[in-house]
Amino acid sequence: MRLGKLFFGAAFFGVISLCAQNKQLLYDFYEIPQSLMINPGVKTLEKWHTGIPVISGLSFQAATSGVTVHDLFADDGIDFTTKVRERVLDAMSRKDDFSTTSQIEGFNVGFRGKNRPDDYYSFGMYGETDIIVYWPRDLAILAFEGNGGANIGRSFDLGDLSLRGEMVNVFHFGINRKLSNTLTVGARAKLYSSIFQFQSTGNSGSFITTQGQNNIYTSRIEANMRLRTAGADEIIDILEEDTSTTQKDLTSLFTKRVLLGGNLGVGFDAGFSYNLNPQTTITASVLDVGFIYHSKDVRNFTLKGSAITEGITVFLPEDINDVDNDLWQELVDDIEASLPYEENDNGYISLRPIKAYGSIRYDFGQAEDRIENCGCGINVKEASNPDLYRNSVGGQLFLQYRPRGIQPALTAFYQKRLGRAFSFKTTYTVDKYSLSNVGLGLNFQAGPVNFYVMGDNLLGYQNIADSHYASLQFGFNIISWNDN
Numbered sequence: 001m002r003l004g005k006l007f008f009g010a011a012f013f014g015v016i017s018l019c020a021q022n023k024q025l026l027y028d029f030y031e032i033p034q035s036l037m038i039n040p041g042v043k044t045l046e047k048w049h050t051g052i053p054v055i056s057g058l059s060f061q062a063a064t065s066g067v068t069v070h071d072l073f074a075d076d077g078i079d080f081t082t083k084v085r086e087r088v089l090d091a092m093s094r095k096d097d098f099s100t101t102s103q104i105e106g107f108n109v110g111f112r113g114k115n116r117p118d119d120y121y122s123f124g125m126y127g128e129t130d131i132i133v134y135w136p137r138d139l140a141i142l143a144f145e146g147n148g149g150a151n152i153g154r155s156f157d158l159g160d161l162s163l164r165g166e167m168v169n170v171f172h173f174g175i176n177r178k179l180s181n182t183l184t185v186g187a188r189a190k191l192y193s194s195i196f197q198f199q200s201t202g203n204s205g206s207f208i209t210t211q212g213q214n215n216i217y218t219s220r221i222e223a224n225m226r227l228r229t230a231g232a233d234e235i236i237d238i239l240e241e242d243t244s245t246t247q248k249d250l251t252s253l254f255t256k257r258v259l260l261g262g263n264l265g266v267g268f269d270a271g272f273s274y275n276l277n278p279q280t281t282i283t284a285s286v287l288d289v290g291f292i293y294h295s296k297d298v299r300n301f302t303l304k305g306s307a308i309t310e311g312i313t314v315f316l317p318e319d320i321n322d323v324d325n326d327l328w329q330e331l332v333d334d335i336e337a338s339l340p341y342e343e344n345d346n347g348y349i350s351l352r353p354i355k356a357y358g359s360i361r362y363d364f365g366q367a368e369d370r371i372e373n374c375g376c377g378i379n380v381k382e383a384s385n386p387d388l389y390r391n392s393v394g395g396q397l398f399l400q401y402r403p404r405g406i407q408p409a410l411t412a413f414y415q416k417r418l419g420r421a422f423s424f425k426t427t428y429t430v431d432k433y434s435l436s437n438v439g440l441g442l443n444f445q446a447g448p449v450n451f452y453v454m455g456d457n458l459l460g461y462q463n464i465a466d467s468h469y470a471s472l473q474f475g476f477n478i479i480s481w482n483d484n
Contacts, residue, residue, distance in 0.1 A: 021061050021101045021130075022398045024411040024427050025441035025454040026473060027357050028273075028283055031423055032443055032452050033110055033477050036122055039285035039357060040174045040186030041271035044110075044120040045481065049450075051108035052476040057126065059103045059473040061456075063433045066096035066135055070466035089144060092135045094160045095404060099132040105475070120176040122188075127195075127258065130353060131165035134404060147209040147219070158205035158223055162403050166197040166350070168292070169258040174269070182275040192265040194292050195257045196231030197350055201403040222306040223339060228348050229301075230263055230294035265292030267352055279389070281361045288352040295347035305339040359396040363389035390417050398431075407432065420481070421445050427456075433469040434460070441473075450477040 029035050030042050033049040034057045051057060071087045072080070103126055110122035138156040145151055174188030205223035238249045256262075267290015273283045366389050392415040400407045409431035417423040422444055429437040434457055441454035453474040460467030 021063070021099070021400065021471075022409045022429070022431070023059065023473065024396055024398060024409070024413070024429055025425055025439050025456065027396060027398075028359055028361060029415070029423075029425055029441060029443065029452075031417075031420075031445070032450070032475075033108065033122075033479065034105075034452075034475060036110065036120075036174065036176060036186070037108075037126075037188075037269075038287060039271040039273070039283055040176055040188045040269050041184050041273050041285065042176070042186070042283065043178070043184050043273050044112075044176050046110070046112075046120075047480040048111040049109070049477050049479045051105055051124070052478070053107050054104070055474075055476050056108050057103065057105035057473075057475040059101075059471070061101045061469075061471040062099070063469045064096075064098050065432045065468065066092040066098075068466050068468060070463060073465070084144070089137075089141055092137060094135060094137045094157075094162075096135040097132050097402075098135075099130075101128070101130045103128040108477075118178040121174070122176070123171075123173040125169065125171050127167070127169045129165075129167045132163065132402060133165075134160070134162040136160040136162075142207065147207070148217075151209070152217070153208070153210055155206045155208040158207060158221075158225060159203045161203050161225065162201050164199040164201060164353075164403050167195040168197075169193045169195065169262075171260075183272065184274075185272045186270070188269040190267040190269070190288070190290060191260075192267060192290065192292050192352070193257060193260045194231055194263040194265070194294065195254060196229075196235060197263070197292065197294060198227065198229040198232060199350060199403075200225070200227040202226075218308065220306070220308045221339060223303045225303045227301040228294075228298075228350075230296070230298045230348075230350075231257065232297070233299050234297050263292055263294040263296050265350075265352075266290055271357075279363045281363070282359065283361070284358040285356065287355040287357075289354055290352045291349050292352070293347065293349050298345045298347055300344050300346060300348070302342045302344070303339065304342075307339040354401045356399045357396065359394055361392050361394035363392050365390035391415065396427075425454075429456070437469060439471075445479070448478050448480060450479045451475070 023038055026032065026035055027038050028042060030045065033046065033051070035042050036044070037057070067088050072083050106125040106127065108122070108124035108126075110120060113119040113121065138160045139158070142151075142156045147154075147156075169192070171191040171193075172188050174186060176184065176186040178184045203225040205221070205225060207219070207221045209217050209219045211217065234253060235250070238246055238253065241249075267288055269285065269287045269289070271283065271285030273281055275281050392413075394413055396411040396413065398409040398411070409429055411427050411429040413425055413427045415423065415425040422442075424443065425441040427437075427439040427441075429439065431437065436459055437457045438459055439454065439456040440458060441452065443452045444450070451474075454472070455461075456471035457467060457469045460470060464470060
C-alpha cells in the first residue's frame with residue numbers, strides 16, 4: 001500500500017505542474033531571449049533583456065505514442081473491454097510510452113558586457129517536471145488475462161516495468177561570446193535542487209507457469225527489480241495526515257526545496273552557431289549534462305531472487321482436517337525467503353535527461369535598408385547586417401536520452417521576419433509520437449515589450465482527446481536592442 005501511494009503521489013505532483021522535451025519552434029528563434037536556454041551559443045541581438053517573473057517562459061507538453069483518450073472512451077458502440085484488448089493489449093509494445101513535461105521560469109535576465117560587448121551574460125531560475133512511463137506490456141497482459149489458460153508456458157518479462165520522473169528547480173548562469181564574425185559560442189552552468197525524483201529502470205526477470213508434478217501447476221519467478229525514490233516520502237506523509245495545515249505544510253516544503261533545501265546536483269549546457277557563409281548557418285547544443293545526488297528523504301525498494309512453488313499440496317481425504325492458515329503462511333514464508341523484498345534509505349545518483357540539438361539554416365530575402373552597426377562589437381564595421389534577412393529555411397535534429405535509448409526527432413522549418421515587430425516560424429516534425437506534427441510560433445515586439453506564443457501538432461487540436469501530442473509555449477519579456 002505504501003509503495004502504491006508513493007507512485008501515485010509522485011505522478012500526481014508531476015501531472016498538476018505539467019521539463020523540457022523537444023522545443024523545435026523555439027530553437028534558433030534568436031529574436032526571443034529564451035532561445036538562449038536551448039542553445040547558449042545562439043547569436044544574440046539585444047543589449048539587455050529581462051523576463052517578466054513567472055510568465056517570461058512557460059511550456060507544457062504531453063504525449064502518448066500508443067493509445068489515446070479517444071481510443072478508449074469514444075462513443076462508438078464498441079465494448080470497453082474489447083477496446084482495451086484490441087487497442088491497448090494487442091496494439092501497444094514495451095517501447096510505447098506516456099510522458100508529460102513542463103517548464104516554468106521564475107526569472108530570466110540577460111545583459112551585454114560593458115567592457116566586452118561581444119559577451120552576453122544571462123542568469124535566472126526555472127522549475128521543470130519530466131515524467132515518462134513505458135507501457136509494461138507483459139505485466140498488463142498478466143494482470144488482464146491471468147497466468148492460466150492460453151498463458152500456461154508463457155514467460156512474462158518483468159523487465160517491461162520502466163518509469164522515471166522528477167520535479168527540479170534550476171539556478172543557472174550563462175555566457176554567450178561572439179568569437180568572430182562567423183562563430184558564436186556559449187556555455188551555461190546549472191545548480192539543481194530536487195523537489196522529488198523516482199525511477200525504476202533496468203529491471204529484469206520473468207514469471208512463468210507450467211504444468212506441475214505434485215500439483216496442477218508450477219509457478220516460477222526470477223526477479224531483479226528496484227524502485228528508487230527521493231523527496232516523495234515527506235510529501236506523502238503530509239497528504240496522509242490531511243489536516244487543516246496540509247496546504248500550508250506542502251507550500252513550506254516545496255519552498256524549502258525550491259530554494260536549495262532539496263537534494264542538490266550540478267550540470268551544464270553548451271552550444272555554438274557558425275556561419276558557413278553569409279547566408280548559411282549551422283548550430284548545435286547539448287543540454288543538461290549533469291547529475292543530482294539524492295541523500296535526503298530517500299526510500300528504495302528492491303525485489304531480488306528466484307522462487308518456485310506448486311502452491312499447497314493436500315492429500316484428500318486424510319489431510320482435510322489439516323488445511324488451515326498455517327499452510328498458507330508457510331507458503332508465503334518460503335516465497336519471501338527465496339525472493340526477499342527489502343527497503344533501504346541508501347543515497348543514489350540520478351543523471352539528468354541529456355538533450356542535444358543540431359540545425360542548418362539558409363537565410364534569404366535581405367531588406368534594402370541595411371544598417372551598418374548592429375551593436376555587436378566584432379561586427380560594427382561590416383557593410384551589411386545579416387540579421388536583416390527576411391526569410392529562413394532549414395532542418396533541425398533533436399536527440400534525447402530516455403530510459404530505453406535515444407529518442408530522436410527531425411524537423412523542417414520556415415521562418416519569416418517582418419521587421420523587428422513581428423516574425424513567425426512554422427515547423428513540420430517527425431518523431432515517435434506523430435508523423436504529421438505541424439507547429440507554429442509567433443513573436444511580437446511592441447517597443448521594448450516582447451511576447452511570443454508557440455503551439456505544436458496543430459492538426460491534433462481538431463480533437464485533443466484523439467491527439468498523441470500537445471505542446472504550448474508562451475512568455476513575456478522586456479528587451480533593449482543594441483541600436484536603441
